[in-house]
Amino acid sequence: MIDANEKSSVIRMFHVHHNYGIQKALIDITLDIPKNDFVFITGPSGAGKTTLLKLLYLAEAVTEGQVLIDGMNLSRVPRKRIPLLRRKFGIIFQDYKLIANRTVFDNVSLVLEAAGKKRRLILKKVRSVLRLVGMEDRQTALPLSLSGGEQQRVAVARALVGDPKIILADEPTGSLDDDSAGIIMDLLKDVHIRGTTVIIATHDKDLIRKTGGRVLFLKEGRLDTSSFVEKDYDNSIF
Amino acid sequence: MTILFFKRAIEDFRNNRLLNVVTLLTVSLSILIVSAFVLFFINTSEIMNFWKKGLRVMAYLKADIPGSELLDLRRQIQTLSGVESVIFISKDDAYKQLKAQMKRQASLFDNLDKNPLPDAFEIRMSPSTRSWEKVEFLATQIESRDEVEEVEYGQKWLGRFTQIFDLFTLTGYAMCTIFFMAAVFIMANTIRLVIYSRRDEIEIMRLVGAAERFIKIPFYIQGLLQGALGACIGLAILFVAFLFMASNIERGFFSGLFNIQFLSPLFLGIIILISMLVGWLGSYLSLKQFLKG
Ligand SMILES: Nc1ncnc2c1ncn2[C@@H]1O[C@H](COP(=O)(O)OP(=O)(O)O)[C@@H](O)[C@H]1O
Ligand SMILES: [Mg+2]
DSSP, X not given: OOOSOGGGEXXXXXXXXXXXXXXXXXXXXXXXXXXXXXXXXEOSTTSSHHHHHHHXXXXXXXXXXXXXXXXXXXXXXXXXXXXXXXXXXXXXXXTOOOOTTSOHHHHHHHHHHHTTOOHHHHHHHHHHHHHHTTOGGGTTOOXXXXXXXXXXXXXXXXXXXXXXXXXXXXXTTTTSOHHHHHHHHHHHHHHHHTTOEEEEEOOOHHHHHHHOBEEEEEETTEEOOTTTTXXXXXXXXX | OHHHHHHHHHHXXXXXXXXXXXXXXXHHHHHHHHHHHHHHHHHHHHHHHHHHXXXXXXXXXOSOOOHXXXXXXXXXXXXXXXXXXXXXXXXXXXXXXXXXXXXXXXXXXHTOSSOOOOOEEEEEEOTTOOOHHHHHHHHHHHHTSTTEEXXXXXXXXXXXXXXXXXXXXXXXXXXXXXXXXXXXXXXXXXXXXXXXXXXXXXHHHHHTTOOHHHHHHHHHHHHXXXXXXXXXXXXXXXXXXXXXXXXXXHHSTTTTTXXXXXXXXXXXXXXXXXXXXXXXXXXXXXXXXXXXX
């Protein structure tokens, strides 16, 4: 399973363990995510899905094992370079994590400002990405005046605005009704088609069935390879 | 980019208005007290210098001391520490001077058949001889000489004033230190509360790849702005109080003797800079403590 062509994989994990104190959250995870993959990480609540994503964007450090992103070993990334690593990702959360007292526009532009981009480029990029998610009319709105689905669309815009190589989404539709969830998943599939690697953690089997894509199954911190084929849905179902 | 940071800092000002107003007032008050002290200190030392410049010790000599001994004595006084110059004033010179000063009462002198004045040395102190004790010590040393009849020097009250002034200076330094630390502490506390109120935002900024510097700069700007603004308010209040007092004093007892003055632009600049340093330091301390990364 690891003998996939190394050049084409963006994320690799080798015998990764993660403990919170004595609590083992991930046990001996070895996996490989090729470039331009569209992959679900699923499993029951508490299986370690969120933890696995956190290891990728270095919100948590591995207890044991190796994580490679673009061939870069995360345990060798110095603290000061963590922001640079994070700019490779666009991250989407169940609770949107928008800044409440900043407008839609400012929430999205933050990413480019933090990356030190020029004002004119920021203006152009933010507008186009807000148009993409259908929120161009709400630029000056504050997040709390929006519906959950709209807030998540803004969050998707924020995740996309920096043209990241990889989208990480942790239960992106967990707080949304079916229609809003559908819009979000369509957006994620669009960016996948345009060449971005998309990784979605969710416990929602229906969502996976409806969307289609590769599935990694986590159970009590272990990768469950036995259920791999069974869970490997095809886009044609959709 | 810089505009953006200022915008964020000012946004914070608005979002935590009460907190920031209280901090601003504390900084203003500290600056007011400290700069009032500085103002008092500058003006009093001006007055003290004015008096000290005229500070001299007169040593009146016994009659009929031979010229060689005079030279000798003069050389010895010259070597005493704190002495800047020694001028011999003969009794004849003194007599002429006195007569010139008292032209109107010239008739008084007609009745004198001989000059009643003694020879004297006028000893001027070097400006570095600031302490009153040194002057007194010098005077006793000179008085102990056989050739010297009597020593006369500055008014006793000036000596007492010097002591009070020294005490005041010491208290002033202590006060400045305390207010400086209090201002830093309060500033740090404010920034800490602002950080706390923005902790979600900071977490989000980190998640989208903002560098620590990017996250921290608005807090520093906020501290610097508060320091500068607080200093300006404090100094403005001091200036109004100064105008009020100055007009009273100049019309009163001291009028014409010397003019009291406000802090020079240089001092104003230094005070504002120090106040900004307070703001910066406050931000630095709480950022160091609460934004470990
Ligand atoms: N910050 C934490 N401290 C301690 N234990 C944690 C922490 N985060 C998660 N865990 C534990 O690690 C395990 C995996 O959690 P998580 O990765 O959140 O699972 P999932 O996202 O699949 O629901 C759970 O048992 C959870 O209780
Ligand atoms: Mg989770």
